[in-house]
Amino acid sequence: MILAVIIIYFVVVLFIGSISVRLFRNTGEDYFVATRTIGPFVLFMSLFGTHMTAFTILGASGEAYHTGIGVFALMASSSALVVPSIFFFVGPRIWSFGKRYGYLTQIQFFRDRWDSSALGLILFVVLLAFLLPYLLIGVMGGGTTLNQITGGLIPEWLGGLIVCGVVLIYVTTGGMRGTAWVNTFQTLVFMIFGALAFYIIVKNMGGLTQAMNQLALQHPELLVREGKIQPLEMLSYTLIPLSAGMFPHLFIHWLTSSKAENFKFTIRLYPISIAFVWFPSVMLGVLGTLNFPGLKGAAANSVLIRMIEMHAPGALAGLLAAGVVSSVMNSLDSQVLAIGSMFTQDILEHYGWISKKNERQHVLLGRIFVAAFVALSYLLSLVTNRSIFRLGIWCFTGFASLFPLIIAALFWKRSNKYGAFASIFSVIAMWLFFFLKSGSDQNYTLGGTGIMPVVLMIAVSSLVLIVVSLLTPAVSEDRIKKFFPQTRKFSAASPVEA
């Protein structure tokens, strides 16, 4: 029964993706950013669905299983403030430049802003490298979910393969419009069924108060942060959500909006929506210690699925599992689309390997590269054993450390390509250093102080960007006028109706 529900769910997802093909205009702009026609509701659902990943649903519950309720403060409530703030200060401005100058990727923006082709190339490599762990999160999450919910009938390797296959089909056929539509459907599914799962499981455990009282008796350490999370660690974590400002898959969704005002809907609903999704995930993670004590390391990532399997019967378990799978696929699809877009626009077209006018060739080659990259991610997922949560943190650390770039590009006229290069190289060097150094210690902080590497990385990348920019020639006056026109009054105090 569970397997049947999952199969039906995949069929529905593929159907939604396929009907979007009817609106396809056979152009690169339509394939990659839906010709910038997405309205406020779909924009919110696709941004939120893309941002909420297996990291949220599986990783957070797995981490809460070990660390307790502090996980919510670490990632959820900080994201609830930081991410919509990024959408407020950065998103509409990027959209405006994107529409004005026809950008399809974030690399096009940075390359144009600082007038450097080489900068685009190095960014392409770095963004892909940081995106790879994020893709692994999705593939591993999908495999874990399908394996657990079918009682081992689908092995993890096959589960990951199925998720990759379904995503590839609707992304390659439906492009961004198909992805946005499927994202909307899947976000509704995982929000509704996530809440339903929480309600049913807690009810089966005798109600929230009774279940938590029992937890307080058996594992009181999970109700507090003392001994589990250091104050400086929590402060450090508030910088991790800055990664949202540099995610290629969120960036590409920003470009799809039909107008800047559409962002308002997303900005307003984002904080409460994060709470809506993370609260059940964290609570079920800590409650999982009552039903499934003794899970070690990454095995705790499956605690949510185990809880669903234990407390929800038959078809309902399938629906709830579909909600988890949908959160996994929601991010994977936008990530592979962003990769395809970057490859065709920033490499093949930019370096003249394909003609600007040959739209069909753009789409075809984008699809091929996407398939190759997903295959690579899939193979790596088979040999990776880090916990989903920790893997995500390293990916987010890299993107967050690049965040000063987008701020400098949008708000600092004096910034230039030399500063940007220096900043990127500092991030690469520090990321490699800390990643290798922390290899055996998944809770690594600077000198054991609780301060995470992301703090130092952002500080250094910002400082390097500023100092090197000031020591080297400024960009041309034409470039300044292009990105800081006199008529553009970003800082106006009064509300504006577009």
Added chain:
Amino acid sequence: MKITLYFLLGLLYLLHNDLFLWNDECLIHGIPSGLAYHLAYCVAATLLMTALTYFAWPEGLEVDSDKDPAV
């Protein structure tokens, strides 16, 4: 108004550090106090974001784009 909202944004960022609840095991309707605080924090963030979109929305974005269509 815009300056006030930016100040509140900074204040809310600081309020994320609820050290006073670090070791509080108290349950509020079954929800640990540390978690309840951060749920309330999300509500406060929602209100602040809503205010920002009403009173500090950046000017000129749509107009510029309409003037200069995609190239």
